[in-house]
Amino acid sequence: MTKIAFKVSARAGKLLGRENFSNPEGAIIELVKNSYDADAKNCLVLFDIPTKKVKDSDEKEIEIPVREKSILYIIDNGEGMTEEVIKDHWMQIGTGNKEKDYISDDKRTKTGAKGIGRFALDRLGFETEMWTLSKNAKDGIGSFWKMDWNQFDNADKAISQIEAELESVKIDLKGKIKSLTNNNVLIEKVVKDLNFDRGTIIKIANLKDDWFNEETSSVFKSLEALIPPKELNIPFEVFFKHFQQPKEFGKVETAFFNDFDYKLKASYDAENLNVDFEITRNEIDIKSLKKKYPNVYKNKNYPYDLQTLENKNFTYSKSIDKVLNWKLNDANKKLLKDVGSFDLTFYYLKFSNSIKEGYPFKTVVARERKSTLERFGGVKIYRDSFRVRPYGDPTNDWLKLGARVAQSPAGAGQRIGDWRVRPEQTAGIITISRKNNPLLIDKSDRGALQENDAFDTFKKIIVEVIHEFEYDRTKMLNPIYLEQKKKAKEKKESEIQKRAEALADKIIEQRKKVEESIYGKKVKADLFEEKKEEEEKKTYEEAFKDTFKAIEDEKAEQENQEIVQVRSLASLGLVVSSFAHELKEIKDNAIEVKELEGIFKSIVPKEKKESIEYKDGIDIIELLDENSDKIIHWVDYALTAIKKDKRTRGKFEFSGFFKTLEKSWSRIFKKKDISLNIVDETKDKAYDFRAFEMDISTIFTNLINNSIDSFNNLIEVQERTINISANVKDDSIEILYSDNGVGLDEVFIDKEEIFLPFKTSKRDRKGKEIGTGLGMYLVKSVIDDNNGTIDILEPEKGFSVMISFPLRK
Numbered sequence: 171m172t173k174i175a176f177k178v179s180a181r182a183g184k185l186l187g188r189e190n191f192s193n194p195e196g197a198i199i200e201l202v203k204n205s206y207d208a209d210a211k212n213c214l215v216l217f218d219i220p221t222k223k224v225k226d227s228d229e230k231e232i233e234i235p236v237r238e239k240s241i242l243y244i245i246d247n248g249e250g251m252t253e254e255v256i257k258d259h260w261m262q263i264g265t266g267n268k269e270k271d272y273i274s275d276d277k278r279t280k281t282g283a284k285g286i287g288r289f290a291l292d293r294l295g296f297e298t299e300m301w302t303l304s305k306n307a308k309d310g311i312g313s314f315w316k317m318d319w320n321q322f323d324n325a326d327k328a329i330s331q332i333e334a335e336l337e338s339v340k341i342d343l344k345g346k347i348k349s350l351t352n353n354n355v356l357i358e359k360v361v362k363d364l365n366f367d368r369g370t371i372i373k374i375a376n377l378k379d380d381w382f383n384e385e386t387s388s389v390f391k392s393l394e395a396l397i398p399p400k401e402l403n404i405p406f407e408v409f410f411k412h413f414q415q416p417k418e419f420g421k422v423e424t425a426f427f428n429d430f431d432y433k434l435k436a437s438y439d440a441e442n443l444n445v446d447f448e449i450t451r452n453e454i455d456i457k458s459l460k461k462k463y464p465n466v467y468k469n470k471n472y473p474y475d476l477q478t479l480e481n482k483n484f485t486y487s488k489s490i491d492k493v494l495n496w497k498l499n500d501a502n503k504k505l506l507k508d509v510g511s512f513d514l515t516f517y518y519l520k521f522s523n524s525i526k527e528g529y530p531f532k533t534v535v536a537r538e539r540k541s542t543l544e545r546f547g548g549v550k551i552y553r554d555s556f557r558v559r560p561y562g563d564p565t566n567d568w569l570k571l572g573a574r575v576a577q578s579p580a581g582a583g584q585r586i587g588d589w590r591v592r593p594e595q596t597a598g599i600i601t602i603s604r605k606n607n608p609l610l611i612d613k614s615d616r617g618a619l620q621e622n623d624a625f626d627t628f629k630k631i632i633v634e635v636i637h638e639f640e641y642d643r644t645k646m647l648n649p650i651y652l653e654q655k656k657k658a659k660e661k662k663e664s665e666i667q668k669r670a671e672a673l674a675d676k677i678i679e680q681r682k683k684v685e686e687s688i689y690g691k692k693v694k695a696d697l698f699e700e701k702k703e704e705e706e707k708k709t710y711e712e713a714f715k716d717t718f719k720a721i722e723d724e725k726a727e728q729e730n731q732e733i734v735q736v737r738s739l740a741s742l743g744l745v746v747s748s749f750a751h752e753l754k755e756i757k758d759n760a761i762e763v764k765e766l767e768g769i770f771k772s773i774v775p776k777e778k779k780e781s782i783e784y785k786d787g788i789d790i791i792e793l794l795d796e797n798s799d800k801i802i803h804w805v806d807y808a809l810t811a812i813k814k815d816k817r818t819r820g821k822f823e824f825s826g827f828f829k830t831l832e833k834s835w836s837r838i839f840k841k842k843d844i845s846l847n848i849v850d851e852t853k854d855k856a857y858d859f860r861a862f863e864m865d866i867s868t869i870f871t872n873l874i875n876n877s878i879d880s881f882n883n884l885i886e887v888q889e890r891t892i893n894i895s896a897n898v899k900d901d902s903i904e905i906l907y908s909d910n911g912v913g914l915d916e917v918f919i920d921k922e923e924i925f926l927p928f929k930t931s932k933r934d935r936k937g938k939e940i941g942t943g944l945g946m947y948l949v950k951s952v953i954d955d956n957n958g959t960i961d962i963l964e965p966e967k968g969f970s971v972m973i974s975f976p977l978r979k
Contacts, residue, residue: 179328194379195389197290199396201244201372202408203556206397208248209276211405212364215393216243216351217412219381240377242294245347247369249275250304253313256336260288260315263329278404279554279603292319295374302370303341312341343369356416360409386412386419393422394545395562398555399599400426401515406555427546427597429539431531432518433483434639438631440511440606443490443503445635449473449642450483453520458530459650466649474645493634495923497915506631508624510607514635516598518591518643519543528654529583529647542597549598549632551619553610558602560618567593569633583651585954587641587926588947600632641926674707767791822861824896824903825853831870842878842890849895857898858978865952869973870894872945873907880911880969901977908970914962921962925950 198215205213218241221233251260273279291298296319303312316335321327343366350373351357379385390410398404408422427433431453437446456479459466467476473484490506491498498506521539523531548562549569560566567573571593582589602610609624619625770787778784828848839846874892881890888910895906914921924946953960956975963970 179325194294195385195392197293198242198244198389199392200290202393202397205244205246205248205370206278206406206556207274208246208250208370209274209278210246210248210369211407212247213406213408214243214245214347214357214360215389215408215410216245216357217241217381217386217414218243218351219386219412219414221414235380235382237377237380240375240381242374242377242381243350244372244374245369247343247364247366250307250368250370251302251313252304252306253336253338255304256302256313256315261334263289279605291317291372291374292322293378295378296320296376297374299373299375300370301339301341301343301346303343303368305368307368310340310342311338313337314339314341343367343371346371351413354413357411360411383415386415390419390422391545392559394424395550396557396559397422397424398552399424401599402552402555402601404555424546427517427519427542429534429542430517430519431534432639432643434514434516434636436514436516436635436638438490438509438512438514438635440507440509443498443506444487445490445493445631446485446487447635447638448483448485449639451479451642451646452482453531453643454479454646455530455532456480462530463650463653466653470649473642479646488638490631493638494630495634495915505623505627508609509628509631510602510610510624512607512628513601514598514632516549516636516639517596518639519595519597521595529650543594547594547597549596549600551600551602553602553607554604555601558612558619562598569593569629569636571596571633571636574633581651582644583647583654586644586648587637587923589640589644591636591640670712671707678703678707820860822859822863822866823852824859824866824905825850827863827866828894828896835874838878842881844878844881844890844892847891847893849893851895851897852903855898857903859903859975860978861956861975865956868952869949870907872949873971876945877909877911877969880909880913883912898977903975903977905973905975906970907973908963908965908968910968913965913967913969924962925960 202213202215220236220239222236223231223233226232298315298317298319300315301312302315303310314335314337321332344361347361347366348358350371393408393410397408398406410419410422412418430450433450433452435448439445459479467474467479470476472478473486478484490496496502519539519542520531520534521536521543523533523536544564548564548566550562551558561568571591574590575592578588578590580588607624607628609622610628611620612618613620767788770791774784774787828850832846832848835846838844877892884890890910892909893906897904914924926947950960953973953975958973958975960974961972963972
């Protein structure tokens with residue numbers, strides 16, 4: 171059998187060059203990366219774009235680039251190429267030398283690996299000339315290489331028939347730069363202080379694109395974001411110049427943030443599954459804090475104490491399962507190790523001075539910060555010191571930080587862990603490498619990273635690492651918020667007191683005037699009358715205070731009704747979500763069950779009605795009938811949950827509520843073999859407690875849902891019990907709720923974390939959250955709104971909380 175070889179047409183090269191680089195900007199970036207890989211310390215990107223004047227459709231005179239006279243230069247002082255390297259590597263398509271030898275002589279990890287970077291030249295222009303002087307060159311003898319890319323348009327040629335010109339020449343790189351740029355004074359000044367005893371000059375002529383001002387500016391901005399940031403301390407500088415606009419551009423500056431509110435550095439160790447953190451707080455004005463809120467951090471534990479805040483930064487370590495709230499098994503351990511180790515430096519920068527919030531923040535120069543964030547903002551990925559696009563671009567919220575804000579729009583100090591950072595106020599540098607992160611690989615067009623399991627896990631880790639900063643900021647601001655709330659309450663009470671006193675004085679004064687007009691003015695009031703007047707004034711004051719307070723409370727309740735309704739709907743959604751599998755199981759056989767029973771009985775002969783088959787049929791119909799009742803039960807429950815009267819705060823009796831609760835859940839508890847024990851010691855006691863019934867329903871609905879999930883996770887067969895006890899103690903109602911399930915998941919180091927929004931330990935094999943993470947958040951929100959407290963207890967088995975509500979006096 172004859173064996174034949176594949177032939178590659180010249181068109182394949184055309185596709186590689188002109189279509190693998192989707193735009194000319196990407197092609198220039200690829201060539202700058204080649205300079206970096208060559209250990210260059212300096213790279214020059216020069217545009218020579220002459221223009222001509224033409225008239226547009228409106229007969230207005232405009233300037234447009236002259237393509238055939240336009241030239242682009244890429245110049246570097248890297249290691250250069252020998253004639254052998256040009257022949258064996260530069261001229262070989264898809265060469266794997268960078269993949270094999272990916273560490274340069276200067277210990278840089280090379281960014282290229284596919285061996286197609288030289289086709290960026292084809293993407294940019296029809297003609298290329300290259301002068302290169304190797305670091306090993308003798309007597310200044312280098313190589314001149316010339317290529318006409320039009321050859322690839324010949325469809326009849328094989329790629330092996332495409333040829334470039336190559337010759338050995340004596341090269342003075344500085345002199346050559348000077349002659350090519352027509353003795354440009356500015357270029358000469360830049361080159362003068364640089365070492366060019368080796369390097370490469372690439373001249374691309376007869377360009378394929380029209381380089382208007384907008385396009386050249388875009389390249390400059392891309393290079394700002396692309397080249398290694400100053401934080402990485404890599405000696406690589408890029409100089410950008412446009413000959414026709416000598417004052418427009420210059421040295422390409424990279425991001426360096428020394429003015430920030432928060433800085434978080436995190437180092438993920440994939441081998442040991444651990445994250446090292448360093449947090450720097452730079453947001454609070456310590457002098458202003460001590461003046462306005464001298465005692466807010468008194469007796470606070472490290473690192474939330476005043477001393478640590480004054481020191482600005484602190485460090486700690488955390489295992490990755492605690493960061494992610496993710497139980498580790500063999501499958502997800504592999505996922506977490508496959509991601510590979512990486513580092514993150516994250517910055518938070520406000521660009522406004524908010525006086526309304528009242529926090530003792532440092533004053534920021536908003537305009538400067540906004541300008542910096544517009545240029546360098548966003549969380550960017552750098553692989554081997556070079557940017558991976560489009561991550562961190564202004565319109566690329568790849569971590570979905572904006573969506574997180576929409577889900578949790580609370581202010582930073584209101585609830586610990588409840589605030590989410592806005593993407594437009596962030597900047598970040600994530601450093602990965604080809605060596606440490608082999609599964610974080612480019613798509614074929616180099617436009618992004620491939621969407622695989624490693625990349626999904628990578629994103630999860632980053633978001634949760636950022637949440638460490640969010641949690642810390644809320645933990646620091648919450649004491650100030652609570653102090654503000656306390657002072658606001660005191661101020662309001664003081665205002666009410668003053669209004670009540672003024673109104674009482676006015677009424678007494680009016681009464682005295684009336685009496686004087688009738689009985690005449692008394693010379694002097696006796697002690698009895700003075701005491702009587704004092705008591706009268708006190709009575710009026712108390713009445714007015716109660717009236718004013720009732721008005722304020724009613725106003726607050728009206729504002730709160732919408733919040734309660736939204737929360738009730740969220741809670742109802744959790745109920746439906748929790749039992750969706752049951753509804754799905756029975757929905758298809760719940761229609762016309764009663765009719766089915768009648769039909770079945772009518773068509774079965776009398777003599778068959780004593781058979782086992784007939785009785786089995788009746789049993790099946792009864793099962794369907796029972797399932798139909800379940801649907802009715804849940805629909806009734808859903809409709810009852812949002813009744814208007816349940817959204818009205820009124821006098822609340824727990825005894826009646828517990829009876830309804832027991833009845834509502836009886837069917838599902840029976841099916842799941844769960845015993846509910848309620849000990850109600852409030853029924854014979856007089857107390858005054860006001861609440862929205864929907865709020866109390868929300869508490870117990872979510873607690874019971876969690877208990878059912880806990881029972882489902884039991885490994886051994888056992889009795890399943892939920893205990894609820896309620897009692898009136900002193901000036902409060904105390905409710906003890908407990909179950910004998912698996913208890914609080916060990917991923918929650920701090921028990922209070924279960925009250926954070928979207929915190930859940932329920933995950934699939936890839937670590938994707940399958941729980942809503944809203945249940946206990948809603949419970950805590952309701953209790954807080956009713957001025958209550960909830961404490962997580964530590965029973966020997968299962969889960970237990972103590973809830974307490976203050977009574978009206």
